[in-house]
Amino acid sequence: MDYLEGLNPQQRAAVENTKGPVMIVAGAGSGKTRVITFRVAHLIQTGTDPFNILVLTFTNKASKDMRERISKVVGAEAKNIWMGTFHSVFAKILRVEAEKIGYPSNFTIYDTDDTKSVIRAILKEMQLDDKLYAPNFVYGRISSAKNNLISWGEYQANDQIQAEDIQNKRPLLGQIYETYAKRCFRAGAMDFDDLLFKTNILLKEHPDVLNKYQQKFRYLMVDEYQDTNFSQYTIVKKLAAAYQNICVVGDDAQSIYAFRGANIQNILNFERDYPDLKVYKLEQNYRSTQNIVDAASSIIANNKNQLEKNVFSDNEPGERVKVSRAFTDNEEGKLVAEAIIQERTSKGLHHSDFAILYRTNAQSRAMEEGLRKLNIPYKIFGGQSFYQRKEIKDLIAYFRLTFNPKDEEAIKRVINYPKRGIGDTSVDKIIVAADQHGKTMWEVIANAHMYVDGRLANQLNDFATMVQSFQAEAKKLDAYDAALFIAQHAGILKELYTDDSVEGRSRYENIQELLNGIKEFAEREDIEEKGLEIFMQDVALLTNDDKDGDKNKDSVSLMTIHSSKGLEFKNVFIVGLEENLFPSQMSLTNRTDLEEERRLFYVAITRAEVKLTLTYATSRYRWGTLTNCEPSRFINEINPKFLELDVKPSRSNSIEGSFDDERKTWTSQPRDFFSKPKPAGAGNTTTSTPPVRPKTTSLLAKAHVPTPGFTPSQPHEFQNGMEVEHEKFGFGKIISLEGSLPDVKATVFFQGLGNKQLLLKFAKLMIV
Numbered sequence: 001m002d003y004l005e006g007l008n009p010q011q012r013a014a015v016e017n018t019k020g021p022v023m024i025v026a027g028a029g030s031g032k033t034r035v036i037t038f039r040v041a042h043l044i045q046t047g048t049d050p051f052n053i054l055v056l057t058f059t060n061k062a063s064k065d066m067r068e069r070i071s072k073v074v075g076a077e078a079k080n081i082w083m084g085t086f087h088s089v090f091a092k093i094l095r096v097e098a099e100k101i102g103y104p105s106n107f108t109i110y111d112t113d114d115t116k117s118v119i120r121a122i123l124k125e126m127q128l129d130d131k132l133y134a135p136n137f138v139y140g141r142i143s144s145a146k147n148n149l150i151s152w153g154e155y156q157a158n159d160q161i162q163a164e165d166i167q168n169k170r171p172l173l174g175q176i177y178e179t180y181a182k183r184c185f186r187a188g189a190m191d192f193d194d195l196l197f198k199t200n201i202l203l204k205e206h207p208d209v210l211n212k213y214q215q216k217f218r219y220l221m222v223d224e225y226q227d228t229n230f231s232q233y234t235i236v237k238k239l240a241a242a243y244q245n246i247c248v249v250g251d252d253a254q255s256i257y258a259f260r261g262a263n264i265q266n267i268l269n270f271e272r273d274y275p276d277l278k279v280y281k282l283e284q285n286y287r288s289t290q291n292i293v294d295a296a297s298s299i300i301a302n303n304k305n306q307l308e309k310n311v312f313s314d315n316e317p318g319e320r321v322k323v324s325r326a327f328t329d330n331e332e333g334k335l336v337a338e339a340i341i342q343e344r345t346s347k348g349l350h351h352s353d354f355a356i357l358y359r360t361n362a363q364s365r366a367m368e369e370g371l372r373k374l375n376i377p378y379k380i381f382g383g384q385s386f387y388q389r390k391e392i393k394d395l396i397a398y399f400r401l402t403f404n405p406k407d408e409e410a411i412k413r414v415i416n417y418p419k420r421g422i423g424d425t426s427v428d429k430i431i432v433a434a435d436q437h438g439k440t441m442w443e444v445i446a447n448a449h450m451y452v453d454g455r456l457a458n459q460l461n462d463f464a465t466m467v468q469s470f471q472a473e474a475k476k477l478d479a480y481d482a483a484l485f486i487a488q489h490a491g492i493l494k495e496l497y498t499d500d501s502v503e504g505r506s507r508y509e510n511i512q513e514l515l516n517g518i519k520e521f522a523e524r525e526d527i528e529e530k531g532l533e534i535f536m537q538d539v540a541l542l543t544n545d546d547k548d549g550d551k552n553k554d555s556v557s558l559m560t561i562h563s564s565k566g567l568e569f570k571n572v573f574i575v576g577l578e579e580n581l582f583p584s585q586m587s588l589t590n591r592t593d594l595e596e597e598r599r600l601f602y603v604a605i606t607r608a609e610v611k612l613t614l615t616y617a618t619s620r621y622r623w624g625t626l627t628n629c630e631p632s633r634f635i636n637e638i639n640p641k642f643l644e645l646d647v648k649p650s651r652s653n654s655i656e657g658s659f660d661d662e663r664k665t666w667t668s669q670p671r672d673f674f675s676k677p678k679p680a681g682a683g684n685t686t687t688s689t690p691p692v693r694p695k696t697t698s699l700l701a702k703a704h705v706p707t708p709g710f711t712p713s714q715p716h717e718f719q720n721g722m723e724v725e726h727e728k729f730g731f732g733k734i735i736s737l738e739g740s741l742p743d744v745k746a747t748v749f750f751q752g753l754g755n756k757q758l759l760l761k762f763a764k765l766m767i768v
């Protein structure tokens, strides 16, 4: 049993104890995922049939990595393990069982966009104000009801929920939920939350089905257990009830999905649910240097709500965590790109040893630009994934329609794309006719002459004939030939080919790329069924996370912190460490949200093995305008012992002025770049945008970062008569200063407001 050698005694005990309930709650990098991986390998090595093992992971990538590792121990048997995310595993089960709960087995999976579009249509029909009933809000409410296993009927019957909605002036949410649920059902569609919600219904209402899967999954393992929601918790509990061979691992300090209904309570409930539970402690972090582990611990210590646990690293102390400042987000991208080149060449690393993590997807643009200019290959995970692009969704909607013509969102998406004279009014006519006669949209379209007249009937007839021809061809051809047939005959290829704008070309290339992916699928040796329908089954669940067709290419990884969970990289950059960005603006008003944000920072830090760099910009474009930014409080919360401050600007010929090493400030004025501002809302990757210097320099912002050997600019640099700017009060002039450091108080005269007294250490004044 060589493979057991690579485990410490605690890990090994958890691996070998395969019977009965087991829980591990331990810090980042302590080998939780490793325990699950080895446990599965061990089960198979000691005679368990891989078909009887179910492993639930948080991302598709995690399950792919795990399967690869397991196959190194057990060989080809590894492919028979049931392993994947909750959504992918239960979508697969629902495909088999859907008819028992009234759905077709070829049900469509509505992604977030489809869901919102259905909600929007319902709001329009009900003539509701979509500011009050904002689609995002409505979606969130329905989603959270489903994740708490509350059906629309229960929602409407629950007095407390009703009272809440009335108090929030949105009394019709229950009715919207009902209409939405019925409409999805009519269209043979499930949204993401339904995949879990309907699984719960299936297991509850069909004891025979429950029994079948209990017998099948005799061993269950769940990674990242702290982020399961109630709906997921209930599924796991039901499936494990017969044999109780369940092992969950997690870390409360890494719980980062409360907004999606994840509930730390699940960890606590676990002890209650299984009284003869065995708990294992893992305390050694094998991933990171001591400096990184200690920096992470010093951050998370600021959270009040957490379970007690120790973490230590026996690795080298390593380099300190570096903090770098840039003047703009573009400059930040440049700085990171330059640092990657420098680190890579001096330490002989691969591009794939580097990751850039950010709080929001929009931040990737500046990073991409910086990397592209220096020809550094990179890969974006998650985010606006390939499958979210309009042209891809259009073609996929044709595929969806081919296999499920009841799919109303797909119909609406493509019935007039490319244009064939069936505009919105015509679509409304179809909907009215469908409602009047109790038919689906497709039934109206396919028998158009019975429901609408004249020209429209002919046009609909042509459309129906086309879709029927797709259905006929798809039965005969493999996935690639069928997809190509549809793309050609639907007119999409021609439409994009004739558009020779830059965007048009890129859309055409994207379609090509999709077809390439389908071709790869059709040529796979390890699967038997290669029809387009099989390819389509999981497309709605795909994100870029899975789309690493080019996985051998050595490239830097870019992703949000949320998608970095469980991963590790030698060299990590966490960018955009600024107040209102990270922590996000929305989290600043209450402790619970701020603590979740801090856990997110903890997750980010603990991804790094050897070197960690934190960066921030002193100005950035947000919502189309240039805003001044100050460093995140999180930098301040790290024990300065573990930090190294590098506030020198990167070499940039676009910024003039010199850096005063003694005072650690910029001394001369920058060139004026404001004459050519970036267009509002620019989220594209044009390269003509000049880097922009902030018009003011935040002295106190710099003072926020405590560092050994660094004397921050002190409030005493302020003088009487100085012109300053305040976030809220605007421009003003310092009238007087009193008190001594660090409690200097300033009286400032603000135009139109008069004198205000401000404590400098809090006021965040900027010298104009």
Ligand code: ATP
Residues within 6 Å of the ligand: 006, 007, 008, 011, 026, 027, 028, 029, 030, 031, 032, 033, 034, 035, 251, 254, 285, 286, 287, 565, 566, 567, 568, 606
């Ligand atoms: P996270 O909380 O971030 O998900 P984790 O607890 O799941 O972390 P793993 O990813 O399993 O931790 O392990 C972190 C790293 O430490 C991995 O590279 C793993 O291979 C390594 N590791 C874990 N245990 C040992 C061990 N006993 N010997 C050597 N390396 C180990």
Ligand code: MG
Residues within 6 Å of the ligand: 032, 033, 034, 223, 566
């Ligand atoms: Mg893990």
